Amino acid sequence: MPKEPPNKSASILVPTALNSHVLGNFGDTANETQNGAAPSQNEQLDRDFAWLESIYEGTDCASDVIPSTKVGFRTCSLQLVAEPEQFVPGSSSCDPSIIFWLPEYSEAKILVEKFIKDVEPIHHIVLTQSLPATLERVYKSLTQHGQIKSGEMILMLSIFGAALHSWTADDCHTFGLFTNSPEPHRRSALWVKATEDLVDIAHRSTKISLEGIQGLIIVVFISASYRGFSRRCWFLMNNALSLARELGLHCIDHPSNADTANTAESEVGRRVWWYLVASDWAMATKYNGMARGTYSCHQRHMMTNKPLHLNDEDVFDGMPRVGRPLTEPTQMTYFVLRIRLNEISRSIVDRAPLMTALPGGPSYDVVMDIDTDLQSLFNDIPPFFTSMTPFEIAGRYRLSDERAKVIARLGRDFRTICYATRCKLHLPYARRGYKEPDYATSRILCVDSARLIIKTESDYQKNVLDLGFMRYQPLRYSMTVFLACTILLMDYCYRKQSSCPDQERSRTEICAALSMLEATRSESEVASKFLDSLVTVLRNNGIAPPKRMQNVGPETVIPSADAVPTPPYTSTLGYTLPVAPLNGSQLEASAVGGEVTCTGGFEALDSGSDLNSLVRSLDQGVDVGMIEWDDIFLGLGDSSLL
Template identity: 25%
Template structure:
């Protein structure tokens, strides 16, 4: 055989070895067996640097296999050993030259979100990291990883969306954040959200979370009920925490994904057939804090109020203190804290059911839970740590249950109002004024029973200033309970509000409505300006802003019907101050902005201009501004429904079916729409006030207006 010359040999490129080195450089030099980890066990024991040079700790085939497995089940915790193979057999420099400019960015993005996690900065060359950051800015519409997002934002950014999978088969542990991140979000929920309804016992829930992560660390299946409860807390915390730092769409998307995983955990645990306390807690947390209208249809039915009541009855919560159930508890050793928790859950459902019966909507003048059909003791006014002692404290002693009990008292009065007024209303008759006055006395009596630390008078605020600093949630609950009562005073006297301005027989309704509306606005001002400030901002709670808008409209209607009053100018300034309060809320919260835009659309739709005689004795139409005309249908449709605390929770916005003429009018007023977009809320209200003397808003019209404004949300408590 002819041998090749040296020149030919040098001209012929050498063949690459059939297999790339799989051991680290240190093990190859010492001729040791390498376990191909990073760092390997030999380097770790010797505390030396572990480097593979230009090669990854494994073959390309193993890398492909490991990549697929990791994509299916990402690591659950940052402390879990990272995948063995994270690099291909070619160096990053060679890959950059041989592929297009987009491929390295996608590879690095995959490494960051699926394989490498926190190790990306050291694994990707500096030029590629720079290009990757530019690539991320170009895709700013996608959510970015931050300390509040955990795994959910990371996997969504990586292209894996839980809601695209089957809820019955989705691998739930793969979407859990690290244990430390989960506890941070739990602490946020406990400190800033749980005080609204107090549906969990924090120490017990925290122990359940620790037990869940311990099971997963041992490769054991976690308790699906605990997973559902954790995901419900994550969904709520993510929404309100991201709302202050991220676009509203990002906060909604992340909370929606976590809520879907909550529903998936309930489905996989067969919760509907075998309900349990943790599953009911999870469903109630989602139902109270997030809108079920934006959730995935495959799980949204789990969080409807009717379903929650049904599951609670399946657990026997409505018979918790019946003689038979009490005897069964005496025979068996029972957990007193568990029994008290079940009482809290049942009365929370009952309170919500009765409160929404006195709000406009399909459930108006009716409720589901009948007091005669249940036997459950009221929750005790005690701290969570003392639930085993079952010692009830007087309501004058502030505890974590004080607000819940005051809210329950308000709900009971609302139920009595429904019982008294529904027969007349459902027969097509107006509610008699004597009935209104009698119900007002009941509401006033309940309001007088509010403990001193929930009052807003100067002496109470000074007396409990130290308490508010030590426990800011009590100061926030004080604001919620005040708004809840005063908004219902306005609603009770709504029918006689305008008549009371002219007819002395109904003057009490006019005075009470104005006083309550002003108190609602004053409470909101205190929320924004005085310590302790709300966290998150009170404008993020749609119930608060709904109360504020309704109070402002009440003052606006009063100016329109009393435009010739001697104090008209002062009242107009009062309305403008309320409008500025709304404007500031619009700027600080996307939730408030979208809800206010929807309610402004309804307000403009009902705003009409009367014909008045001109100088020649003929009827002339008062010229209306294009700001008011074009906006009847041209307002931004909100896309982010939010929770409620004192009233509407599941926010949806009524869709007014436009006629062909109205659509043609909108299409012909593009310039007016542009002007509307540039106009501020205060400008629009100023214009309404200037034309208030010529507004044709009859009694049926303004009653319809207030009803539609209340219907802007699905009423919830």
């Protein structure tokens, strides 16, 4: 039986099945065909060749919809979610093999509200006014059994994890949901793991959208706050960069994309891309791994403009490409300055290649050149980021109290990071500056910057601007304080040998720094490691009080008594699927990393007198040359996320 001739040429239909990322400029030709304008023979050949080339290159035209036969999503009360993900053994080919449990819509709205208030300003890669609509769209799809987009679901899971991780005792009274804060903190680790697992599943079968990359960045932040910027965080960040390139975030402002350059989605894409680029450059100088001294985002390999200095309400489709001056505070002030700071980090790598092979770091001339760039950046920091209180910011710039508070705390963050960057830049030569006058400038700049870190953090603690914000950032806080404490301790020991005045001030600063580290010990494994490494080295040199505690086993969390299984649901195919999360086995508090966490080392310095005795012991004439300062600074290790 002869085949019926097709209505249209098969070659004409082929390009219409390709997305714009594959077609490039050929997309316009396809539109002309649909509008009735027949392409010329050369145009048709070009289109056919583009299609064949895409097959040869393995271009993926996958959808961003998660197949329902692989993953299922259910909702239930947050109190019943003992584990956000649950494997379904023996499921049929038509039923999902893994189910992700989400809180009820009313509970999810509370978590999103908490995220917007306390967490989102820290990385600001999400357009805040779009989050409620995204949440509603996700839950509407769940209710109507519609198609679930992988990126939006990844973003929601990461937001749930971030909101729970930053939960405070005040939130228990404000929002309800929990009666104490440790419970959501433990559950946060499980939401992070669920997000990572969903990313892994989605990446193998779907195209992950911009929302999915935003979710990955949020997960990196939470993971780093647990154990520092580990290899796991490094992998996630590089994975986000790879996915961003797949989406074309590196070429948003290519001439072929001129039609979409002024859309809100493009501006958010610029924010996400430059956040990843700035992080890549920062890690090149701060990550103590084999990749130290290298970065993967080269300026000649991207065509995406920097994000504009604007508030979220100024971002909309058809917006003008004009930002506000840096003299006005916006939600993007911190991130615009962060890009500039990490451009300096990139220049360190460019001026001192093979940094890993040079134990002393860059030459002294390079260090002083970089310091000049840092000083130029310091000079350009606006006053609302340096010396103004939230009350003054709100009054002068006519901002709400809440936004003024955010501006103040981001200003404090940026100053601290700048001071820490200067400390690490000068540290190799600062130690030599005590004996070699040629490097005295590095010693002075390093010690002064360390003192500014302690002063900035102390002032912040006195104001108590935001506890939830502090809970979400123990890594950045403890790392910079640890660096400052060690530098001040080193300075104290050297100055003690030469009987320099003002030793009492140094004692006070060191005590303040140790108190800050002790206060964050329970918030982060990294903070505990910092303090323990410091006390260990001091004790080995007869300085620290010889107090030890017994190692305790891994903390195990028993699911809530309320988390009981409910009657199962039988699918139309006869297979039994749960309608509420099953009460799994005991949950490990360290589930976020899949490892057992042991709390060991030295007993906590539990009173001011202990801290004072530690510092007073420095007066016993310890030989400063016997202290292995490298061992202490090694405590920063892979946790250097500045």
